[in-house]
Amino acid sequence: MHGGRRGAMTDGGAVLPWLVIRQDEGGNRYRVGRYATRAEAERVADGLDTRGDQQLYVVERVGRAAG
Known part of the structure; x- marks a missing residue:
């Protein structure tokens, strides 16, 4: 049998379409976490932004083209 991937689903079945992405000086991108709402993701990103690192x-929303 062949199970398909569900882009915005977690193992528990909750939809988490909002990503927080960290981008470093070299342009490398790393997923920090997935969240149910944009507001929750923005709160996390804002909290990380205050750490003083570079x-x-x-x-970003899963499945949406950047633009």
Whole structure:
């Protein structure tokens, strides 16, 4: 049998379409976490932004083209 991936699903079945992405000075991007709402993701990104490091934190929705 062949199970398909569910882009915005977790193992528990909750939909988590909002990502917090960390981008470093070299342009490398790393997923920090997935969240149910944009507001929750933005709160997390804002909290990480205050740490004083030289990283950029952005919020993106799964499956949406950047633009």
